[in-house]
Amino acid sequence: MGIKNVTKGEIVQLPNEQKHKIIRVITGLLKMYIVDDKGKEHIYMFAPEGWTLSDFVAITESKASIFFIDAIENSQIEITTKDLNEKLPSTLYENTTQTIDLMGRRIATLQNRVVMLLGFSALNRYKQFLLTYPDIVNRVPQKMIASYLGITPQALSKIRGQKETK
Amino acid sequence: MGIKNVTKGEIVQLPNEQKHKIIRVITGLLKMYIVDDKGKEHIYMFAPEGWTLSDFVAITESKASIFFIDAIENSQIEITTKDLNEKLPSTLYENTTQTIDLMGRRIATLQNRVVMLLGFSALNRYKQFLLTYPDIVNRVPQKMIASYLGITPQALSKIRGQKETK
């Protein structure tokens, strides 16, 4: 639908909006996250160039999203908007091939993430993050990486200190 | 491809097989899991009637699966086999509509799972499990539920004791 430029820190999606947003990142870097009842932010995924953000649960279940999305860097993005009750399949992306391709990659990322969160130590989670997003370590503040890993910034700081010593 | 009956405890897939298996559960209950370097089992997902099991990472990346799959109950399943280098899209399931539908549901489950594993307490993970699989609590040994939640059987036992007291 529309190409848009957003600036660092700008909020692109709030929870509970009455439209689905599918966001393709052309340049820059965004994050998609929830805020829990204690006000704590949990990063669900990062999206650098070439990635696409969308809330599949919201789309599958025809309900509003629970996620925030905002820009970590100045970014150029393409936003496609869909009605809340617009369903999978077929209409969601340009064509079925593209849709299946995108979904396959999304599942692969999520599958790795679940395997990582199940029983990996903080150190091994960090290593897995480096594999999944090799290009963004230096573009993302450490506290956001910690949030993605499900650990505190302090714990991540300790880990990185230990790694360098070796 | 073929309908097959498997008995409780039977292993349906080992890691590293040279074919992809897509398993649709007609009746019964299976589990899909990894075994880590310490020999510990981590359950990735359960599959009761109507669910489909497959390793999307393996299929997307044309490599052998790392998962075990075996039967928790005597089950009737339909196994579709694909060559290791057979790709998404289109050929993987019967048609694109079915494929997109299946993938959408898979993503929704995984998305909920990641959100759950990110910062939910053991108790809240258990509650989320009850929502995802309302019908199987009494069909699955507690230690498998614990494995799915990423906690020890002892921790789960304690939680359930506390819940009943209230």
Add this chain to the structure above:
DNA sequence: TAGATTTATTAATCTAGGTGAACGTCATTT
């Protein structure tokens, strides 16, 4: 149905990582 094996419970420790606070370094604003 007895004996063997697996699973669940309980309790006593132990530990990875959380919490909170203090402090230093940048970067931005005025």
Add this chain to the structure above:
DNA sequence: AAATGACGTTCACCTAGATTAATAAATCTA
């Protein structure tokens, strides 16, 4: 250039859940 405010690091605690072990209950098997 001083002030403000993010971010990262370090440290002293604390706690949820892991580990170990012992016992009981359930399930399997011959």
